[in-house]
Amino acid sequence: MRSNCGIDRTPKQLRFACCLGAGHAERWASYYGDHSVSRLFAFAATTSGEWRISSIRGIVGESLPPASHLQVRAAPESPARESPAWVLRGITSNERYITRSEKDQLVAVQEGLGRPGSGCAALIPIRKSAVWWALSQDERRAIFEEHSKHVKVGLMHLPPVARRLHHCRDISADEPFDFLTWFEYAPAYEEGFNALVADLRASEEWKYVDREVDIRLIRDEA
Amino acid sequence: MRSNCGIDRTPKQLRFACCLGAGHAERWASYYGDHSVSRLFAFAATTSGEWRISSIRGIVGESLPPASHLQVRAAPESPARESPAWVLRGITSNERYITRSEKDQLVAVQEGLGRPGSGCAALIPIRKSAVWWALSQDERRAIFEEHSKHVKVGLMHLPPVARRLHHCRDISADEPFDFLTWFEYAPAYEEGFNALVADLRASEEWKYVDREVDIRLIRDEA
Numbered sequence: 001m002r003s004n005c006g007i008d009r010t011p012k013q014l015r016f017a018c019c020l021g022a023g024h025a026e027r028w029a030s031y032y033g034d035h036s037v038s039r040l041f042a043f044a045a046t047t048s049g050e051w052r053i054s055s056i057r058g059i060v061g062e063s064l065p066p067a068s069h070l071q072v073r074a075a076p077e078s079p080a081r082e083s084p085a086w087v088l089r090g091i092t093s094n095e096r097y098i099t100r101s102e103k104d105q106l107v108a109v110q111e112g113l114g115r116p117g118s119g120c121a122a123l124i125p126i127r128k129s130a131v132w133w134a135l136s137q138d139e140r141r142a143i144f145e146e147h148s149k150h151v152k153v154g155l156m157h158l159p160p161v162a163r164r165l166h167h168c169r170d171i172s173a174d175e176p177f178d179f180l181t182w183f184e185y186a187p188a189y190e191e192g193f194n195a196l197v198a199d200l201r202a203s204e205e206w207k208y209v210d211r212e213v214d215i216r217l218i219r220d221e222a
Numbered sequence: 223m224r225s226n227c228g229i230d231r232t233p234k235q236l237r238f239a240c241c242l243g244a245g246h247a248e249r250w251a252s253y254y255g256d257h258s259v260s261r262l263f264a265f266a267a268t269t270s271g272e273w274r275i276s277s278i279r280g281i282v283g284e285s286l287p288p289a290s291h292l293q294v295r296a297a298p299e300s301p302a303r304e305s306p307a308w309v310l311r312g313i314t315s316n317e318r319y320i321t322r323s324e325k326d327q328l329v330a331v332q333e334g335l336g337r338p339g340s341g342c343a344a345l346i347p348i349r350k351s352a353v354w355w356a357l358s359q360d361e362r363r364a365i366f367e368e369h370s371k372h373v374k375v376g377l378m379h380l381p382p383v384a385r386r387l388h389h390c391r392d393i394s395a396d397e398p399f400d401f402l403t404w405f406e407y408a409p410a411y412e413e414g415f416n417a418l419v420a421d422l423r424a425s426e427e428w429k430y431v432d433r434e435v436d437i438r439l440i441r442d443e444a
Binding site for chain 1: 260261262297313315316317318319320321322324325355356357358359360361363389391392393394395
C-alpha cells in the first residue's frame, strides 16, 4: 500500500517521537491508539497542507465542519504543529465482496495514488445503516454487484480515477463513518468523477447509506 | 449483543471514570482508545475473577504467558484493580461469509452466553496468514464453507456450545490476532467441544491459520 501512495513519499515515522512537543505528540497519538502502523490512515482538517479543501457538502445526514486544508497521514506520522478541527481515521483491509475475476480486472487497470497529474482529490466518508449490516454476506454481495454494479461502474473510470478504501467500522464501536474513500484524478476528469459518484448514488446499494459527506480538494501548489 | 451476555450482567460503565485511580483508569483506557462502547470487548489475564484458567496451550506459533484468571469486559468497563499480565481485545461485527440460509439455521438453534449450566469456557485467539487475506472474497468463502464446512461442523454442536466471535484485524494494524472466539459449554460437553475444535483444525481453512492459542477456563465459584 505504502509504495503506491504519493502522500507518504517522505516517511516521517522516525521523527514522530522526537520533533514535537510531548503534549502535541500525545494528542495526535490518541487518535490512533498506541500500536498502529502503516495500514491506518488519518485525515485531519487543518489550516495548511498539501490539499486545499474546495468544498464540503453533506449528501445524506450531518455534514462536517468547514476547514481550509486536509492532511493525509499514515499512522503514526504526525500532522502539522496545530490541533486539527476534526480527524477521521480508517484502515486498509482485505476486500469484502469482489471475486477473483473482478479483482484481476481491477488490478490490471488501476493506478496508484500520488500521480503527478492528479491535481484533484475527493474524500467521501459514508456510513451504512443497521439494516445493511444485519444482511447476510450473500445478500450484501447481491446488492453490491448484481443489483448495483459497484465494480462494473468503477471499472469504467479506471485508470483516470485512483482510489484507496479505508474501513472504520471495526476500529471502535462508535466511529462516525463506516468507510472513507480517497480518490485522486486530473482536473480534466472532474466531470467523469462526478458521473461515477452520481451513478453509485443512484444505485440500490446507496439506499443503505445513511450518512455521506463529499469533500473535494485541490493540490496546493504553494 | 449485551442482552445475551451473562458476562456483563452488572453494567459498570458509570463507575469507570470515578472508582479508579487516574493512572489505572488511563492505563485501561489505553487498551481501548477513547470512544468505544459495547461492541468492543477485552480479555484480561488477571489474578482473580469469575473465570479460572485451567490451561493455555499454543497450537500454532507463539503461545501466551501463563495466568491464573481471565476477566472478560465490554469496553469501557474497567478490570479489577490490578494491571493485567496481558489483554486481548476484539470487536463484534457483521458476518463475513455466511448466507441467509446458514444464518437462519444458526439463529434458530444457537443459545446466548451466560447460561447457568455453562461452567466451562474457551478463548481461542487465531491469526490467519497474509496468503489468506490476499484471497478474494469468493475464494475465502469457498475454503470456509464448501471445502471446510465451517458452518456445518459448528451446527452439529449447537445449542450445547454458545459462542461470540470478536474481530481484531481492523482495530489497528498490529493486533497480535485476527479473531478471538469465546465459547461456553457445560462440563459434560467437553468431549463434544474437543471434537468441534479438532474437526476445524483438520480443515482446509485451518491451513491458513498461522497462530492459534487454546485457553480453557472453569467458572470460579469462589
